[in-house]
Amino acid sequence: MLYHLLFPLADQFPVLNVFRYLTFRTGGAVMTALVISFFIGPTMIRLLHMRQKGGQPIRVDGPEGHLLTKQGTPTMGGLMILIALVISTILWADLSNGFVWVALGVTVSYGIIGFLDDYLKVSRRNHKGLPGKVKLVLQVAFALAAAFWTMRLMPADLATTLAVPFFKGTLVHLAWFFPVFATFVMVGSSNSVNLTDGLDGLAIVPVMIASGVFMLIAYLVGNTVFAGYLQLHYVPGTGELATFLGALIGGGLGFLWFNAPPARVFMGDTGSLSLGGALGSVSVITKHELVLAIVGGLFVLETVSVIVQVISFKLTGKRVFAMAPLHHHFEKKGWAESTIVIRFWIIATILALVGLSTLKLR
Template sequence: MRGVFLAAGLALAVSILLTPYLIRFFAKQGFGQEIREDGPQSHQSKRGTPTMGGVAILIAIWVGYLGSHAFTREPITASALLVLFLTTALGLVGFIDDFLKIRRQRNLGLNKTSKIVGQVLTATIFGILAVRFANERNLTPASESLSFVRDITILSFGVVGFVLLCNLIVAAWSNAVNLTDGLDGLAAGTAAMVLGTYVIIAFWQFRNSCAIAASAGCYEVRDPLDVGLVAAAAMGGCIGFLWWNAAPARIFMGDTGSLALGGLLAGLSMVTRTELLLVVIGGVFVVEALSVSLQIVVFRTSRRRLFRMAPFHHHFELAGWAETTVIIRFWLLAAICAAMGLGIFYSEWLAASGSA
């Protein structure tokens, strides 16, 4: 447990102390955010705000995770390294996207094909390795089955099927977080709550792992404590970054941060066997992504707009809500979703441990 607190504390310190240096450096280099012209007009004043702040979050995650291991002397595990690989690789894709936007002085970075290729390549590597690295108990970091709170064994896809599923999950969550990152602090604050929930889930799985106590309701997961360290470091990194990213933001995370965090959430869900539960825990991200999909479908079929603007948070801005009001209320919804997900997780454990 000390390692979890240390990972979160180190990442928080690195993120909150490093970010102002990045603000000054990016501002000096002219790495300012380009704002979409068809967005809310109130956002035009944000043009030129330093972006690519996700770099601070990524560095904080690695420092928090490795620093915790340096202190506890616990071995580094395959599950944690795979999640970190997924996070960092997608962060690199986002960094290239952000850099191209800045260089071209337009809100257009990588084209869709290039971004998809980057996501697919990363997800495919993660998916293959996640079901191949078995430990002495023949447990792999991820399972070939779809999961809710545990594996749904009748929905087992095999290696090829899982890799395809992995691509779908990674694409869905990286894009969902990316779409949510449209208001100051909205994505960072929401991600911090989801990550905090995964710290609890991973620690609970560790305490009730079948490797420790083969009792009723125990979890057949690999490396849950080390996965919890990654989630804790990421939570600390997001909170530290939020200090500078909260309205009025002095820096944006950019695609560097949003794609990385989306990949992180996808990776955590797969190695903890909670892919479907994440839909509840990260409900705000799901709604934001669905709002864009629904807007496109309705407009193409009826030539009318379902919302004033998508993603969903812009709808409320154009309805007259202040930006901070939208952010705080969405944070409240994120907290409710996280609590509901955690409640479902615990209720399932009670039922499993009591019925066996």
């Protein structure tokens, strides 16, 4: 909005020329989202406390300590991130860019699904919210719509292709299978972040780390000079996603202020589903879906631990882990919550660096 309102006046007021620079607007998006989340955070937490008698329902089959340390903490804190993200993006992004609306569409729609899930959990005082099949069908429907929308905005030679990291110029043509693959990426990313969100600060920091990596990727892929130098597949317009991801980071930082141990609020499915969907949609748009599996390797690891646990128990009646997802396994082993969280942050940082190396190692 500010770009459309102020940049046309740059001829009369040269200082407004800064709005043409993506880096300036991305920085503005970070700070705006941060300030908004700081501003609305205390009021939102107070309202959530009033509306949610008893806070988020705690699973009785979960780690025993959660019944003591997390009882009464409100959920739906993801609303704080979503409000800051949407307002900041609309203020600082070029709203004529279709990719921005695709990313916002996936993020908000998945946030609505998560909100319904959280609302049912709180209102029923039960950790079971929206039925799993209903949730999955809604996620798939929104992701499919986003996949077809992205294909229409893409250059024809890239619309249905998959780029392979470490191999320059390599494109796998998926044809009709591309929307299915893109849907899998968005739904998988959303649910992976959701599974990771189980301890104070555990999910939001890796999400911000991954967002920072993809902020750089979006900028480079959308710049013909840098894309050519790094031998990336140039996708016109993706650079504008840097403002969207900057807003996500700013909103995430503001949320972390209130989510730091001991958390005053949980993001809930409202936040985890939407943030995972945001990362998935950006990876599809920038043609870096496989890189997301590296950068978001922590989320993949948590998801695999659940899959392995379920398969092992059904086939053999035995559990591989003391409890799944993986962070609960380490809780059962006696690790302190802060130890698990910080070590998982370290893993997320290492994986982000590995993912960044794919930009040059080709």
